[in-house]
Amino acid sequence: MAERDTDIHIELRGVRKSFGPKTVLDGIDLKVRRRSSLVIIGGSGSGKSVMLKCIIGLLHPDGGQVLIDGEDTTNLKGRDRDRVMSRFGMLFQSAALFDSLPVWENVAFGLIQGRGVSRRKARDIAIEKLAQVGLGSEVGDLYPAELSGGMQKRVGLARAIAASPEIILFDEPTTGLDPIMGAIIDELIVSTVRDVGATAISITHDMASARRIADEVAMIYHGKIIWHGSIDEIDHSGNPYVDQFIHGRAEGPIRMSVLKE
Amino acid sequence: MNPLAQIGRVVLHLLAEAGRLSLFLRDAVFMGLLPRWYIRQMAIQFVRIGYNSLPVVGLTAFFTGGVLALQIYIGGTRFNAESLVSSIVALGITRELGPVLAGLMVAGRVSAAIAAEIGTMKVTEQIDALVTLSTNPMKYLVGPRIVAGVVTLPLLVVIADIIGIMGGYIVGIHSLGFNSGAYLKNTVDFLEFKDVTSGLIKSAVFGFIIALMGCYHGFHSRGGAQGVGRATTNAVVSASILILAANYVMTSLLFSE
Numbered sequence: 001m002a003e004r005d006t007d008i009h010i011e012l013r014g015v016r017k018s019f020g021p022k023t024v025l026d027g028i029d030l031k032v033r034r035r036s037s038l039v040i041i042g043g044s045g046s047g048k049s050v051m052l053k054c055i056i057g058l059l060h061p062d063g064g065q066v067l068i069d070g071e072d073t074t075n076l077k078g079r080d081r082d083r084v085m086s087r088f089g090m091l092f093q094s095a096a097l098f099d100s101l102p103v104w105e106n107v108a109f110g111l112i113q114g115r116g117v118s119r120r121k122a123r124d125i126a127i128e129k130l131a132q133v134g135l136g137s138e139v140g141d142l143y144p145a146e147l148s149g150g151m152q153k154r155v156g157l158a159r160a161i162a163a164s165p166e167i168i169l170f171d172e173p174t175t176g177l178d179p180i181m182g183a184i185i186d187e188l189i190v191s192t193v194r195d196v197g198a199t200a201i202s203i204t205h206d207m208a209s210a211r212r213i214a215d216e217v218a219m220i221y222h223g224k225i226i227w228h229g230s231i232d233e234i235d236h237s238g239n240p241y242v243d244q245f246i247h248g249r250a251e252g253p254i255r256m257s258v259l260k261e
Numbered sequence: 262m263n264p265l266a267q268i269g270r271v272v273l274h275l276l277a278e279a280g281r282l283s284l285f286l287r288d289a290v291f292m293g294l295l296p297r298w299y300i301r302q303m304a305i306q307f308v309r310i311g312y313n314s315l316p317v318v319g320l321t322a323f324f325t326g327g328v329l330a331l332q333i334y335i336g337g338t339r340f341n342a343e344s345l346v347s348s349i350v351a352l353g354i355t356r357e358l359g360p361v362l363a364g365l366m367v368a369g370r371v372s373a374a375i376a377a378e379i380g381t382m383k384v385t386e387q388i389d390a391l392v393t394l395s396t397n398p399m400k401y402l403v404g405p406r407i408v409a410g411v412v413t414l415p416l417l418v419v420i421a422d423i424i425g426i427m428g429g430y431i432v433g434i435h436s437l438g439f440n441s442g443a444y445l446k447n448t449v450d451f452l453e454f455k456d457v458t459s460g461l462i463k464s465a466v467f468g469f470i471i472a473l474m475g476c477y478h479g480f481h482s483r484g485g486a487q488g489v490g491r492a493t494t495n496a497v498v499s500a501s502i503l504i505l506a507a508n509y510v511m512t513s514l515l516f517s518e
Contacts, residue, residue, distance in 0.1 A: 053389070056393060057392075058389050058392055058393070082395050085392070085393060085395050086395050088393060089393070090389075090390070090393045092386045092389065092390055093386070094385055094386060096385055096386040096387045096389065096390040097387075097390075098382075098387055098390070098391075099387075100378075109394050109396070110394035110395060110396075113299075113394065113395070113396045113401070114394055114395035114396060115395075159390075159394075163394075
């Protein structure tokens, strides 16, 4: 296990977010230790994605604070926001590759556009990052539409780590993949996060995946964190919500809302 | 259903839409058009919006010029004014039909394409991905399209003017029996510089409207394939209506002497 640094890398204090009349985040408090891997579990529509987007700054919380290294980033704009953003990498659920650009340019995008690295040098780095996620250099000239779902996830992962971020966010990394490809992606996530030395936050409802990538697990329900502990404790959490979720029981205290609203 | 509630809902909806559009317009101008500039993206959009619209705009102008010559000839014979065909074709094309028809054709082609592309990027989280890679979507996506629209539309209209007048000329010479030299002399003699420039000014505004509507509806699309389809339709309809409305306003301003 990596060394456990006690200082807090990311902290959420009372983060709230509503869309119209629907409250999605109802006061989230969370601390994430440096270089740890936190997995947030919760049902569909429980606010996992919204929370992730509030952390990285794609969404602006209605209330509360998001602190990165103790700095309140909630209301940053312009250049300050760019500075904070450049510390993040994110792997999107659908990979969200730019389909008008070849694979290598996808991976190198943040380097070329964000950091002004020359195209030739960025291409070399991109090929290197593709190798890191197990893809050959010939893949670099293909377009995203020519790749399978698993390969797109790998390219998305290569893009997320291309600029050596301190914090990497994973939005349902195994959703839509077969179980074997899911396990391979999980392994890649664990190894790349360790190589880059980053703090990782993942959201998932796939418990097998959560057990593979998590040091710690937090469960979100009705816009609040209802349980937070290490992955070893999750089977003895004593929390009926967590028990129902990790065993995937239809009966229990959790009531699923069917409508997305 | 209470009819007053219905009216109120429509009014609120319109106000909200106007507010969203104003905010988007502000961001598009103050973020999208200020540096940094993505030159490569701009070049791509020049080709897509301008160069690739040449066939559509050229064909439209050609047939419009031809049909204009025929109609004016038919009308003109009733007043023994056939000799005016060439100058009226030139005036009609440069002042109105060139810019407006080119604008409408490009709106159909380009607004739809922009809305579909940006809408798809929106619903597949590619726009979020841009932001996480420290790239401002207003600068990367909207700015280049607006610049390309404003610059290429006048260029397209210059070509439409030439081809439209040529269409009238061909019909005039081959079907209506005009003398080639006299037809051309009448065209050149009666055409003023202002006729052409006013059309070009209008077309630059149309180019802005086309790109803005495509981007706006793309950015505000949601709900998967259906949402993108709706955004595409809305982009074309709103761009076309705004072009016609702006055309009236600008014509009355430009020609009030």
